[in-house]
Amino acid sequence: MIEPPPADLTLQDATEWTIRALEDEGFPILLCGRGALDYQGEYTGSVDIDLLVGTDFRGAVSVLDAYQSRGDLDLGMGAEGVVRYLVRGGRPVDVLDVSSVHPRLFDLLRKRCSVPIPLGSAGEVRAVTREGYCVLAVMIGLRGFAARKRDPMGKVREALDLFGERVDRGEVATLLGTLGVRRPWEDLLRPPRDRR
Amino acid sequence: MVSLMESIVMNRTVGEVALSWGVGPEQAARRLRGVPFVVLAHGEARRGGRGRPGRRVTLNPRWRFSATAGRTPLARLLRHLRTLDRLGEPFAVGVPLTSVHARPFLHPRVRLLAPPETFSVWKRLFESKLGNLTVVVRLLPDDARTVNVEGLPVLDAPWAAVDALDEYATVRNVNVLALADWLAHRTAGLAEARAAEVGLEGDLQRLADHRRRGGRMNLRAEEVGRAHEVAVEWSRMPAGVRFEELVARERGRP
16 A cells, blocks of 8 residues: 555645555556546646546455545545545545446557656556547447436537547547447437437 | 736836835835836936936836746746736636636636726737637626635626626536536526626526526527536535646646
């Protein structure tokens, strides 16, 4: 186990600390969500930090549970495949499992649409790119926790409104194709009432 | 306290500014030297006057925020704004700084609101597009109120609700609408006059009370529903994250 998180910590400190706690046990992680894009020149509006765990999600959760027992973390309200931790009771870090969405999704994101970014005491951490964000959000909208929402692809459309001009849409289509998504992905994005 | 921007417009002397700040001229000059767009210029000697002519507060004609913002434009902008606030300059910040009323988030456009007397100076100095971040300057209405949060004069909650609605009309970031929803529920009825001035009263009323029907609406029901979902998600998160913590992400950029 690593040392307890600092007493008066920021969201950035909480992110670095959680990443170190997971990497200390050898779990591959990816910084994802809008927070990951804010580190790459966007201003997208993330209010928390999302971490994607590559293998053995239950193992990762059990590691963090040990820190919870030590009093370093509290458990927040998550969703299916998402566990929210509140580092030192206040800074929200979500840990996500996408193995049930697609078994190859994490590897694809890590190998083909992520970049290393320097993250203080956590060192270099891989973060999903804009294309990676779109692939992940579409897949979660198709088969993940967002699939049961009223508008499963709402987040993808919002993201495209914010930074769509800087997204390589062809690359997103190719990546989704390798995950077995055959329909043109922009068709999937139509709001529910516009779909036939 | 006299406005620094107005002093620039009026070409006041350092002595006049010092008097209004209640400090000596040297102290005032020291403070003014900390403002990057201010130049202390020696005016022309008055006919028949004695000694050195008084230094005047003038605008550095070459200074533009966009030219000095570097790789961390938001952090630099906030630094300038805090300096101006400490000097008693009247202005306000809107979205995304107003997100401190709910759960802080970043947004690709920063709204500054300046009073009519100094609006043109603000616009000239700060309105810019810096990569993916845009700074826009809007008019600060006379009766707008602010609260000081993190060293910045942030529009107070009722005004911030209308500001967020206004911004959503330009950049459709659901977080901005969620902020308007969050604030509308907590300040129902307090900003309707302001919302009416900008033609958004129907939207504000709908956000404050989702059962409401009729009236002029710019928002679709789906947008209102989605924004409310996001605001409910925020309410499940603990408060306490500061806006400044998010700005730190600029420093991590490769």
